[in-house]
Amino acid sequence: MRSLPDPAESRAVLVGVSRYSALEPLPAVANNLPALADVLTDPTSWNLPAGHCRVVAEPEAQRDMLDPVKEAADHARDTLLVYFAGHGLLDGRGELFFGLPLSVQGHSYTGVTYQALREIVTDCAAQRLVIILDCCMSGRALGLMGGEHLLADQAEIDGSYLLAAAPENGRALAPPGETYTAFTGELLHILQHGITGQHRQLDLNTVYQRLRSELAAKGRPTPQKRDRNTAGRLVLAHNRAYRPAPASSRAAAGETAWPDPDEFHTPLAFLEALAEARELTGLTIPALSERADPPVAPATISRLLNRTTLPATWKTTGSYLTACGLHPEQITEWQAAWQRLRAQERQPSTPQPAPLRSPAQTWRSRLPGRRRKSP
The missing domain is CATH 3.40.50.1460 (Rossmann fold)
Structure with a gap:
């Protein structure tokens, strides 16, 4: 993803x-x-x-x-x-x-x-x-x-x-x-x-x-x-026309193509991937609640899927992904992405002005393989 x-x-x-x-x-x-x-x-x-x-x-x-x-x-x-x-x-x-x-x-x-x-x-x-x-x-x-x-x-x-x-x-x-x-x-x-x-x-x-x-x-x-x-x-x-394939079609095709944690470059991408995982299962929130281990209430799953910031702890997210059907190795990869993005989310987000450069330090000097000639 x-x-x-x-x-x-x-x-x-x-x-x-x-x-x-x-x-x-x-x-x-x-x-x-x-x-x-x-x-x-x-x-x-x-x-x-x-x-x-x-x-x-x-x-x-x-x-x-x-x-x-x-x-x-x-x-x-x-x-x-x-x-x-x-x-x-x-x-x-x-x-x-x-x-x-x-x-x-x-x-x-x-x-x-x-x-x-x-x-x-x-x-x-x-x-x-x-x-x-x-x-x-x-x-x-x-x-x-x-x-x-x-x-x-x-x-x-x-x-x-x-x-x-x-x-x-x-x-x-x-x-x-x-x-x-x-x-x-x-x-x-x-x-x-x-x-x-x-x-x-x-x-x-x-x-x-x-x-x-x-x-x-x-x-x-x-x-x-x-x-x-x-x-x-x-x-x-x-894509406003996107509709997930029916669960029966995905089952016939074999292994589910879950979102790739390596592509989660922002907290928003992680949260969107949580929602996409549920769509891929074709299950309702109550059905996922029944499958979760340890148990997670439907209201808790709903709050998780409507968050605008990353959850502060991993337990609920891990149980939710288990209910969706991800393998333990995949969940470990998601957890690593969550840890990486949590650290990113805690950093100040105010854009800093670009550092001043001398005229010689233009984009030309940053191109690969280019070196400034000696004066």
């Missing part, structure tokens, strides 16, 4: 420009932002605290867009997500920049270059980085993420994932009369309704594959992606 990024240690910045003076307006973009923020902060989705999901609508100048991203990058320790919707434009050298309200095609100084955004996000301390671009020419960013020499020097970051709404030279679509842009509308539908037949949680690769198939079926631009290492396994949201 893979867990959602820790909401307390993650940040999201959602940027959108719908009004332009010299370019076609994109009214649907104004609807994208609050809808996406609602999904990311919903308890049944990512459950980001409202203060950790910053909406930046109609930024007029470069700093209006980039300062919130820099602030989020300074505080994110688990995952940083940056989303942009608006016009994607090309400068005289064919490089991508994001259109601001007063932007002019061909003049990157009137907007925000992708290079400027990338320099901020790739220098943050977050373990994982997600960039979602809903704009024309967004596929150009794929080349910037993975060009032949840029790959080693600028983008080899474990856990980075770039999702682009359109191919390198393609146009994103904002259909007239529709509430959202084509790409973000489909993304919202997936996050709000889930995907039938998929796992309890939706990772980025699963979302990407559904986006491609649904948009292609509608004759709309197909998204592109670029990911590093295991970034595609990053969970983006709970």
